[in-house]
Amino acid sequence: AAGVIQSPRHLIKEKRETATLKCYPIPRHDTVYWYQQGPGQDPQFLISFYEKMQSDKGSIPDRFSAQQFSDYHSELNMSSLELGDSALYFCASSRLGMTRNYGYTFGSGTRLTVV
Amino acid sequence: GENVEQHPSTLSVQEGDSAVIKCTYSDSASNYFPWYKQELGKRPQLIIDIRSNVGEKKDQRIAVTLNKTAKHFSLHITETQPEDSAVYFCAASKSGGGADGLTFGKGTHLIIQP
Numbered sequence: 447a448a449g450v451i452q453s454p455r456h457l458i459k460e461k462r463e464t465a466t467l468k469c470y471p472i473p474r475h476d477t478v479y480w481y482q483q484g485p486g487q488d489p490q491f492l493i494s495f496y497e498k499m500q501s502d503k504g505s506i507p508d509r510f511s512a513q514q515f516s517d518y519h520s521e522l523n524m525s526s527l528e529l530g531d532s533a534l535y536f537c538a539s540s541r542l543g544m545t546r547n548y549g550y551t552f553g554s555g556t557r558l559t560v561v
Numbered sequence: 562g563e564n565v566e567q568h569p570s571t572l573s574v575q576e577g578d579s580a581v582i583k584c585t586y587s588d589s590a591s592n593y594f595p596w597y598k599q600e601l602g603k604r605p606q607l608i609i610d611i612r613s614n615v616g617e618k619k620d621q622r623i624a625v626t627l628n629k630t631a632k633h634f635s636l637h638i639t640e641t642q643p644e645d646s647a648v649y650f651c652a653a654s655k656s657g658g659g660a661d662g663l664t665f666g667k668g669t670h671l672i673i674q675p
Contacts, residue, residue, distance in 0.1 A: 477660050488650055489605065491662030501660035536604060542660060552604040 448472055450539050450553035458559045459527050467522040467556045471539030477501070478520040479550065480512060481536040489536060495520060496542060527560045534558075563588040565653050567666025575674050580641055582669045584651035585633040591653040594627060594634045595663065598647045605650060609636070638671075646673045 451470040459465050471478050477496045481489040482505075491504035495514035506512070509527075514520045524531060534557050540550035564587040574580045586594075592613035597605035611618045611625045611634065618625050622641075627634040638645055648670050652663040 479660075479662060481662075488665035488667050489663075491664065494660045494662055496660040502662050504662045534602075550607075552606070554604050 450537055450551050452535075452537050452553035452556050454556060455554065456557045456559075458561060460561055461527055461529060463527050463560075465524045465527060465558060467524070467535055467537075467558070469520045469522070469537030469539075469553060471518050471520070471537075472541075472551060475539040475541045476518060477540045477542055477550070478514055478518070479538045479540075480506075480520070480522050481538065481552075483534045483536060483555075485533075492522070524558075529560050532558060532560045563591060563653055563655070563664040565651060565664050565666040567651050567669060569669060570667065571670045571672070573672040573674055574641055576641060576643060578641055580636075580638045580645070580671055582636045582649055582651070582671070583633060584635070584653075584666050585631075586653045586664075587632065588653070588655065589629075589632065590655045593654040594625070595652050595654075596623075596625060596636050597650045597652065597665075599650060599668075600647045608649075641671075641673050643673050643675060646671060 453468045479494040480492040483489045492506040494502045498514045510524050512522045534555045536552045536555045538550045538552045567584045595610035598608045599605045609623050611627050622639045624637040648668045650668045651666040654663050
């Protein structure tokens with residue numbers, strides 16, 4: 447079965463640079479979520495989109511922005527990168543209203559290293 | 562906002578024994594409680610979830626119980642096996658699995674001793 451696809455898998459950037467992470471949800475899923483997970487930490491919710499509209503907002507820094515496109519893929523844009531932004535960034539997707547399973551599926555993540 | 566506390570942070574059990582991980586949440590409006598298993602460097606994987614209209618749910622060796630009054634929920638793993646070794650996260654959400662984000666606990670590192 448198709449899973450959530452994230453690209454790139456690994457990314458190395460210098461401080462103050464910008465980065466764009468991409469997420470392709472499972473087909474027919476209409477909701478995407480972004481999480482940031484630092485080393486040894488729990489995933490922190492950043493932002494979610496439903497039907498291309500921002501749905502919920504978590505601890506996303508002002509330097510970050512995201513959007514969901516007409517084909518439901520999403521991009522997380524990160525500017526003025528800081529060393530503390532180094533983390534695993536997970537995207538997850540779900541289809542609202544599915545009664546069988548309200549759990550959502552995470553992608554394999556993008557490991558961002560800021561040097 | 563929601564605050565989820567998880568205990569213990571590390572749990573070591575003998576293979577074949579049971580393991581119990583406990584979580585408490587603060588927001589009484591939360592109504593969806595999933596549990597994730599995460600191996601080092603890999604994605605969190607949903608292992609079981611429970612909604613607030615149910616007190617207990619079981620799937621083979623894994624069970625989850627929910628006490629809405631006390632605002633706590635627990636993961637029970639029976640007949641533990643070496644492949645159960647991983648970090649387990651509990652989480653809570655107010656939207657019953659909708660577009661709201663999950664608030665995670667800090668995780669429990671489960672070690673299965675052979």
